[in-house]
Amino acid sequence: MPGGPQPIDHQQRMENAHHIADQFQAHFGDQILAMGFYGSLAREMDGPYSDIEMHCVLKGTGIEDSVEWSAGPWKAEVDLYSRDVLLERAMELDESWCYTHGSYVHVLPLYDPEAVFPIVRQAVLSHPKEAFRKLIQEMIVGDIYEVIGKVRNAMFFNQWDNLAHYADQLAVYGACMIGLDHQHLYTGFGRMFAESLQLPNRPSGYDALCKIVVQGTLSDPNEIAQAVDHFWAGIEGWAAARHLVIEHQLSDLLKLRKVRQK
Numbered sequence: 001m002p003g004g005p006q007p008i009d010h011q012q013r014m015e016n017a018h019h020i021a022d023q024f025q026a027h028f029g030d031q032i033l034a035m036g037f038y039g040s041l042a043r044e045m046d047g048p049y050s051d052i053e054m055h056c057v058l059k060g061t062g063i064e065d066s067v068e069w070s071a072g073p074w075k076a077e078v079d080l081y082s083r084d085v086l087l088e089r090a091m092e093l094d095e096s097w098c099y100t101h102g103s104y105v106h107v108l109p110l111y112d113p114e115a116v117f118p119i120v121r122q123a124v125l126s127h128p129k130e131a132f133r134k135l136i137q138e139m140i141v142g143d144i145y146e147v148i149g150k151v152r153n154a155m156f157f158n159q160w161d162n163l164a165h166y167a168d169q170l171a172v173y174g175a176c177m178i179g180l181d182h183q184h185l186y187t188g189f190g191r192m193f194a195e196s197l198q199l200p201n202r203p204s205g206y207d208a209l210c211k212i213v214v215q216g217t218l219s220d221p222n223e224i225a226q227a228v229d230h231f232w233a234g235i236e237g238w239a240a241a242r243h244l245v246i247e248h249q250l251s252d253l254l255k256l257r258k259v260r261q262k
Contacts, residue, residue, distance in 0.1 A: 003072075005049040005051075005073065005074065005075065006049075006072075006073035006074070007048035007049060008048060008049075008073065008074055009048065010044070010046055013041060013046055013050065013052060013074070014041070016052060016071075016074060016076070017037060017041060017052045017054065017076075018110075020052065020054065020076055020078065021035055021054065021110050021111075024056050024078060025111075028056070028058060030059075031058050031059050031060075032056060032057070032058060032059075032111065033057040033058060033059055033083060033112075033114060033116055034055070034056075034057040034109065034111060034112040034113075034114065034116040034117060035054065035055065035056050035057070035109070035110040035111045035112070036054065036055050036107040036108055036109040036110055036111075036112060036117055037052070037053065037054050037055075037107065037108040037110065038053050038054070038055060038102075038103040038104075038106060038107050038108070039051070039052075039053035039103060039188070040188070041053065041108070042106055042107055042108035043106055043187070045187070051074065051075040051076060051077065052074070052075070052076035052077070053076070053077050053078075053079075053103070054076070054077070054078045054079070055078075055079050055081065055086070055103075055107060055117075056078050056079065056080050056081070057081055057082070057083055057086055057116050058080060058081070058082055059082070060082045061082050061084050061085075062082060062084070062085060063080060063081055063082035063085060064080070064081055064082075064085045064089075065079075065080040066078070066079050066080065067080065083116060086104075086116070086120055087119070087120060087123050089104070090104040090120045090121075090123040090124045091123045091124070091126070093127050093131055093132075093135060094135070095135065095139050095143065095173070095176050095180070096176065097135075097176075097179075097180065097185075098175075098176055098179030098180055098184060098185055098186050098192075099176070099179070099185075099186045099188060099189045099192050101124045101185055102185040102186065102187065102188065104120050104121065104123075104124045105121045105124050105125070105185055106185075107120075107121070124185075125183075127183075129183070132180045132181070132183055133242070133244065135180055136177055136180050136181060136244060137239075137244045137245065137246060139173060139176070139177055139180075140177070140235060140239060140244070140246050141246055143173050144170060144173050144174075144177075144232075144235065145246075147166050147169050147170050147173070148170075148228060148232050150162070150166055151163065151166050151167075151170075151224070151225060151228045152225075154166070154221075155221065155225050160221040163218070163221055163224045163225075164218035164224070166224075166228070167209065167212065167213055167218055167224050167227070167228065168213050168218075170209060170228060170231060171193065171206075171209050171210050171213040171214075172192075174196070174203065174206045174209065174210065174231065174235075175192045175193055175196040175210070176192075177203075177235075178196045178199050178202055178203075178206070179192070179196060179199070181201070181242075182199050184199060193210050193213070193214050196210070197210060201238075202238075203231065203234035203235050203237070203238035204230070204233065204234030204237060204238070205227065205230035205231035205232070205233060205234035205235075206231055206234060208227050208230060208231075209227045209228065209230075209231045212224070212227055
């Protein structure tokens with residue numbers, strides 16, 4: 001087998017992880033507030049080539065750092081935060097929330113006497129429904145609509161080099177949009193498409209677009225363009241059913257803005 005990741009069983013990976021934790025404990029001592037694993041190791045879903053991921057919460061404020069390295073046959077990453085920064089990161093809500101923030105919710109604590117990780121979990125899950133609706137609306141107009149335009153331009157000019165990339169982008173946006181609609185955290189980016197297809201009330205056209213992206217059948221420009229158009233039509237109906245406004249008049253938007261006086 002060539003170099004790079006080598007097969008390691010769960011027990012050996014866990015032993016390696018605990019050894020890393022011991023080294024951080026020896027280095028930072030009583031500066032540590034909490035330590036815990038996240039990712040596939042925390043969920044006991046690690047495969048033979050999975051890496052080790054860990055949160056290390058330190059006393060103080062404004063701390064944000066990461067130690068990431070390869071030991072040859074395996075790789076590890078330890079994120080260093082102070083409690084205030086960790087909570088700030090956990091409370092962020094953006095289009096990637098559904099595949100990034102599981103790392104703050106699904107934590108296997110090693111040391112947490114002040115219950116930091118349950119507080120962080122609650123912060124992740126504390127957003128009101130309206131915040132998700134607003135974000136979805138912004139995604140449709142700011143991201144998805146823009147890529148739809150790029151696909152149609154590519155077809156108009158017969159410039160097809162980036163069509164596969166655009167299709168992949170739209171499938172990712174679609175999976176994120178579905179996850180946000182359900183306030184659902186995916187296991188991770190690698191499982192996002194499969195898990196999104198298990199959630200109900202998906203936009204019409206999403207499944208077909210997701211299928212050609214997952215299967216890699218992206219060589220026919222007309223097939224891509226057709227799938228993209230069906231997806232956009234599905235989004236229009238899906239948004240209307242949720243009373244999400246995706247078309248505006250500039251005059252209405254300007255009424256909401258006021259010129260700031262210096």
